[in-house]
Amino acid sequence: MKQEEAVKAISRSLMEDDLVKSIFLKGSMGRGEYDEHSDVDLYCLVEEEEQELFLTKRLKHLEAYRKILFYEDFFIIAPQIIAVFDNLLHVDLFTVTDKGFKEKDYFRVLYDPDGRLTKFQSTQNSLLALEEFSSCAYDVAWFLFQYNKARQRGNDLWAVNMLQQVMVNFSKVLLHRYKPEKAQLGLKSLEAQLDPILLAKVKNIFIYITPNAHEKAVYSFINLLNEEINWIESKVESDSQAVPFMQMMINLLSES
Secondary structure (H helix, E strand, O other): OHHHHHHHHHHHHHHOOOOOOEEEEEHHHHHOOOOOOOOEEEEEEOOHHHHHHHHOOHHHHHOOOOOEEEEEEEEOOOEEEEEEEOOOOEEEEEEEOOOOOOOOOOOEEEEOOOOOOHHHHOOOOOOOOHHHHHHHHHHHHHHHHHHHHHHHHOOHHHHHHHHHHHHHHHHHHHHHHHOHHHHHHOHHHHHHHOOHHHHHHHHHHHHOOOOOOHHHHHHHHHHHHHHHHHHHHHHOOOOOOHHHHHHHHHHHHHHO
8 A cells, every 4th residue: 555655765865864763653544444535644753852853854855755735734732844745645744752752552562672651652552531522511511502592593504514513522421431442542433333223223313414404403412412421420520510501401402
C-alpha cells in the first residue's frame, strides 16, 4: 500500500536526522486498522530545545517520499504539517516533545533507539475518562437545545448542523457503553463497533438528518435516548447537569 511506502521513505529520512529521537504512528495505522483510504498520522519525538530547528526541516523529510501538491502548517495538539502528495495520499506529520506527549490512542513504534517511548506505552488507550464522558453527555443535550432554537426559527440548515453535532457526541456516549475501548474514536468508528440492531437505529436517525426531514430524525433519536438515559445517569459525574438537561429536551421535543 502507498501508506506503507510513504511511512518507510519518510521514516528513513527522519532516522538520518540527529534531532529525531523517536518515530511512531498513531491513528488507524497505529492501531493496525488502516486500509487503502486511510491517511498517515506520523509522529516525531524531539528535544524541546531543538523543536524549532527541527520544524524548519519537515518539508525536506516529507519530500523524501514524493512530490507534495499541497501542504498546511499549523498547531492543534502539536506542530503539524498536513501534506497531500501527487498520488493524493494525505500524511500528517506531528512534532512532539516528552512534555507535550498526548497519552491517548494507541501508537506503533517505528524507531526508538533510546527507549524514549517505553514510559508512554502503558498509557495507551482509547477510553473516555469520566469527565470526558460527562462532557459528551452534556453536549448531547446542549446541541439538542440549539437544534430546538433553529427549528423554531425555521432555519432548517442550521437545525441539521446542530443534529449532526448531537450525533457526534452521542456516538461517544454509545461507544462508552457498548465498546468502551474504542470510545475516543467516536463517530468515525461507530459503524464497525455497534451490533447490527443498534447500528440500524443510529443509521435510521442519519437518514432523516436533512433540511426537509430533521423532525423525523429527532423523533427516532429521542426514542433511542430514552433507551439509554438511565444508564447514562448511572455513569456521569455526580454533579453533572447532563441528564436533567437531556430530560428537559426530551420533554420539549416530544411535545413539539
